[in-house]
């Protein structure tokens with residue numbers, strides 16, 4: 001399966017209107033942007049670079065969902081940039097660039113999604129777009145950190161929620177028991193979790209794609225800020241990723 | 255708006271800074287219509303370099319700190335992969351180079367010249383390298399330039415740093431035969447990130463007043479083609495640098511904020 005390439009394709013740089021912003025869970029916000037160009041072009045796993053007022057570096061965000069004329073972004077307030085974003089008012093303007101990077105392959109027959117925390121964002125989008133049904137494992141630290149997923153559970157994917165606080169285990173603990181009948185694992189979440197998922201899938205010989213996060217500058221391969229160690233040396237998260245097959249990365253380094 | 259800078263004819267005085275615009279040709283199909291006077295490639299070395307482990311970039315008040323560590327594809331790959339697409343651009347790409355020894359500097363220059371590169375920029379001033387920054391050793395710098403000018407027929411431009419004896423160095427470089435000077439590279443700086451200390455180079459609006467003063471002082475003392483580089487964000491920055499004596503204007507960090515800056519600039523003037 002090939003990653004859906006967006007590399008060096010034309011991307012769109014424009015001003016959009018933020019039409020809605022609401023709290024989705026503890027410290028987590030869901031932001032709606034008015035747009036009909038990027039939403040049409042973007043694949044699950046690709047990302048946007050948002051300009052944040054008063055900041056020099058843009059901030060990369062993956063897409064939580066799209067409709068004909070909106071895109072939704074999910075984010076946690078974890079620094080100054082996201083704080084400013086969380087305080088923006090509906091109808092304000094936002095400068096965005098996208099779609100950037102490479103997206104997930106969509107041709108899985110029996111997918112398994114495994115999301116940790118905010119990693120749920122790109123997988124929610126992916127789970128909406130993949131035709132065949134499968135399972136969606138979604139874990140958080142605390143119960144109040146779950147956000148509502150936006151695909152119909154009954155007709156799409158079976159959702160399995162785990163909170164470390166309540167269940168005393170995490171998504172990786174239950175992954176092995178769900179791998180049977182899975183042809184592809186799609187993972188997104190903290191690095192520690194991704195490393196474990198990669199380890200489990202490698203041992204089980206299951207195809208697995210992850211989405212990688214790294215601090216970014218430009219977002220399209222020009223500044224070499226977003227290096228990630230792969231088996232072929234450093235590659236750029238923004239232009240070579242952010243979606244990688246687990247076999248591409250050098251996991252000893254992570 | 256066309257100017258002559260360091261022996262090069264440029265359609266306008268705006269250049270993309272080294273390291274902020276790839277090797278020059280990557281965005282060919284994305285920003286086809288960008289009206290640069292020219293651009294400077296990412297610094298290349300004889301051997302390919304891996305650069306530093308991540309994280310490599312941070313934001314500070316009014317600036318950014320990078321610690322890329324001169325990751326580049328090396329001379330051979332540059333010639334085979336990057337040069338062909340650079341040749342199709344509607345503006346000249348000045349190739350930035352760094353040598354560990356005088357022989358490496360010479361190899362880079364002669365090879366690029368043989369391959370019809372219009373000019374080179376000597377990166378004498380990267381703070382992201384282990385050991386001493388070349389630019390702190392004025393004799394070494396002037397010696398490199400003197401040796402290179404003996405063998406070169408294309409313009410040789412020096413990229414210096416505003417914080418290491420810039421006036422004295424510029425005098426020396428001029429005597430050695432340099433064709434133009436770009437001031438400045440990033441300033442050595444530090445940042446704590448997740449409790450860990452990282453060193454890197456500071457760029458952006460935070461360094462502009464220091465670079466501005468330096469341009470002014472160099473111009474006062476040396477008659478040389480000068481390009482200003484440091485925190486250029488808008489037309490008033492250009493006016494400041496022009497008043498201080500710069501003839502060309504090099505845009506770096508701003509491209510990370512707004513990759514279309516050049517379009518805004520060229521329509522505004």
Ligand SMILES: Cc1cc2nc3c(=O)[nH]c(=O)nc-3n(C[C@H](O)[C@H](O)[C@H](O)COP(=O)(O)O)c2cc1C
Pocket residue numbers: 217223225271272273274296297318320322324350377380413438439440456457458459461483484485486504505506507508
């Ligand atoms: C991400 C990044 C990478 C850079 N890489 C190089 C480089 O390879 N060679 C070089 O001479 N300067 C490099 N620079 C320095 C810029 O060319 C420029 O001198 C500096 O950023 C100051 O200009 P600014 O304030 O407009 O960014 C780099 C700067 C940044 C931000």
Ligand code: FES
Pocket residue numbers: 215216217218219220221222223224225226236237238239
């Ligand atoms: S962010 Fe600039 S190369 Fe990836």
